[in-house]
Amino acid sequence: MKKVWNEKQELLSRAEMEKIRIRKLRKQLKYCYSHSEFYRRKFDAIGFQPEDIKSWDDFRKIPPLMDKEEERQSQKESLERFGHPFGMHLCCPPEKIIIAKTTGGTTGIPTFSYSFTQHDFDRWNEGTARVFWLAGIRPADRVLFCFPLSGGWAGSIVKTPLQYMGILCLDLGAETPVEKIVEYTRIIRPNALMSTPSFAEVLIETYDKMTGRPVSELGIKKLLLTGEPGVGIPSVRKRMETAFGGKWNDYLMINSEGFSSSCIAEEYQGLHEVALDLSIWAEDLIDLDTQQPIEVKNGAIGEGLITSLDREGLPLVKYRLGDVIQVFTDPCECGYPGPGYRIKHLGRLNDRLFVEGISVFPIAVRDVITSFIPRVTGTMRIILNAPPPNVTPPLKIKVEYGAGVQPNQLPDLARDIEGKMLEVYRVRASVEFVPPEALGRVTKKTPIFEERFQ
Ligand SMILES: [Zn+2]
Numbered sequence: 001m002k003k004v005w006n007e008k009q010e011l012l013s014r015a016e017m018e019k020i021r022i023r024k025l026r027k028q029l030k031y032c033y034s035h036s037e038f039y040r041r042k043f044d045a046i047g048f049q050p051e052d053i054k055s056w057d058d059f060r061k062i063p064p065l066m067d068k069e070e071e072r073q074s075q076k077e078s079l080e081r082f083g084h085p086f087g088m089h090l091c092c093p094p095e096k097i098i099i100a101k102t103t104g105g106t107t108g109i110p111t112f113s114y115s116f117t118q119h120d121f122d123r124w125n126e127g128t129a130r131v132f133w134l135a136g137i138r139p140a141d142r143v144l145f146c147f148p149l150s151g152g153w154a155g156s157i158v159k160t161p162l163q164y165m166g167i168l169c170l171d172l173g174a175e176t177p178v179e180k181i182v183e184y185t186r187i188i189r190p191n192a193l194m195s196t197p198s199f200a201e202v203l204i205e206t207y208d209k210m211t212g213r214p215v216s217e218l219g220i221k222k223l224l225l226t227g228e229p230g231v232g233i234p235s236v237r238k239r240m241e242t243a244f245g246g247k248w249n250d251y252l253m254i255n256s257e258g259f260s261s262s263c264i265a266e267e268y269q270g271l272h273e274v275a276l277d278l279s280i281w282a283e284d285l286i287d288l289d290t291q292q293p294i295e296v297k298n299g300a301i302g303e304g305l306i307t308s309l310d311r312e313g314l315p316l317v318k319y320r321l322g323d324v325i326q327v328f329t330d331p332c333e334c335g336y337p338g339p340g341y342r343i344k345h346l347g348r349l350n351d352r353l354f355v356e357g358i359s360v361f362p363i364a365v366r367d368v369i370t371s372f373i374p375r376v377t378g379t380m381r382i383i384l385n386a387p388p389p390n391v392t393p394p395l396k397i398k399v400e401y402g403a404g405v406q407p408n409q410l411p412d413l414a415r416d417i418e419g420k421m422l423e424v425y426r427v428r429a430s431v432e433f434v435p436p437e438a439l440g441r442v443t444k445k446t447p448i449f450e451e452r453f454q
Contacts, residue, residue: 004338005133005165006126008275017276018056024277024309031091032315038074038088040319042066060284060293064305067320071111084114086213092313101154103255113255114154117313121160123278127259128161130274134261134336135249136222137192142168144220145188146181147200147227149173156252156424158194174199178206179379185218192222197230197240202441204243216245223248229363232268232344235373252345255321256304257281260343263334270328273340274426282309282327282341284318288349296341298329303349322349324361351448353382355391355427362448365397368420374402375413379439380449383432394430397423398450401433 004010012020029050032039042065043049053059066074066089074087084094096117102110110244116124137143143162148157149171162169170190172181176341181203193200200223223246230236231250240248251261252271257279260271273282285302287294294302303326309317328342349360354360362382370378374397383396399417401410421429 001138004274004336005130009272010130010338012339017339020277021280021309022056025059025280025307026050026308028307028311028315029317030317032089032317035091036089038092039065041105042317056283056296062318064286064291064320065318066316067322068111071113071319072109075109075112079295086115086138086314089191089316089446090314092117097313099157100196101157103154112317113314114157115314120314122440123310124157124253124256125161125164127275127278128158128253129165131251131253131259131261132161132165132224133262134272134274135224135251136247136264137162137165137167137224141167141192141222142170143187143192143194143224144185145169145171146193146195146203148175154256155192178202179210182207182210185220189219191219192224193220193244194224194229196260197225197236198228198441200225200240200244204240205441215243218244218407220244221246224251226250226252229345229347229366231262232270233367233370234267235252236370236378237268237282240376252343254281254323255306255316255319257308257316258304258343260340263332263336265332267333269332269334270326270342270344272336272338272342274338276338276340280308280309281305282343285325285327288352296327296329299326301326301346304343318325318378323347324349324352352389352391352397353391355393358426360395360425364425365395365421366448368417368424369397369399371420372413375405376400376402376417377436379437379441380448381439382448383450383452385452387453393428394418394433395427396430398432398434398439400439401434403436 002399019255033043033050048062050105071087075085078088079085086094086097097115098118099116099121100112101114103113145159147158149156159169159171170188204215209302223244225248231248237248249262252349253259258281262275281304283296285294285296285300286306287302294300306316306319310397324346326344326346332342347363351362352359365382368377371379379400381398383398417431418429421427
């Protein structure tokens, strides 16, 4: 059995890959300049010509060119002027787009980042197949697919690479009642699950309620759970893996780029980049405050800019996602042979809080809380009494205490959690407890904030 999906591309040395990338990058930038008014305007505004890019350093010096808000503006302009929603950064005739999927759309106009020409669709399937292969998916697997499928959301596009790989995808969608999913699963016997961690939790609980038996008897051994933190927290991961009797891998394709997956290593090592020939992400880091390029060395933290390679319809160039990542350049213990670095996703830049000037990401708070499982359930909210990012201390955290915890044990538990927040992050916190399951369970994305302001 092959070790990677695409042995021709993934087994190249870093030096060989760099040569391919710089060639593809120059080609992509030239293409963007000559095929899109948006990019021409952008490049001209900073006095830059695609021919100026001779080296990696030349490229790194270009400032960020686009973000979500600008993508929306670009879409608005193309809708008004040309009657299509793909944006002024579209580089091909709109009729070449054969798939148009939106991201989230939870705030503002949805963006059509997951819109592909046939060429881009093939490219997407190829990049994602590498991701799924590293995450452990193989021919003959049966994959239960439970992301939201409705409303044109990009979730449904995540399953097409399975068909490209020749793998059976049982797409039920997270909208299906969980009881129905359980019934179906017992008949058709998938051995892999693709969903959010929250959905997997609901499946565990529903199965227990319906049958009184552990969910492990369903035979789901491969857990490809993504979209929320959790896999990097040993206690959370262990609980999930024990419940199913399987292995949890997470993966990421961010804004239809940045193909990456976690690996077989015992301890979580972050996401391996598996398609350096298709996009640039971890190697183009900027400082969180100054937006200046920062050196990409082991452990570096910054915002990664996305640039597409070999994309025909909607290539991204120096795109700011607003995601904070940590990059690891040292070899991973798993032995993955590819030339890519590893990435840990630290959270959204917008979610960053400042408590007395100390910056803290919600994911870091969650790490502290979940380290107290089973004394807590792991479900929590950060309470915001005023609009973020500035928080007047103490940082208020609402926490579900664990099932076996007695009321008289709560003061000690609060003291332990608050002590750890202070010790690890130098942040004064104040914990408020609620009973297990009081914060509810959702099959989509679990919120991290509880906003108590207008
Ligand atoms: Zn690894």
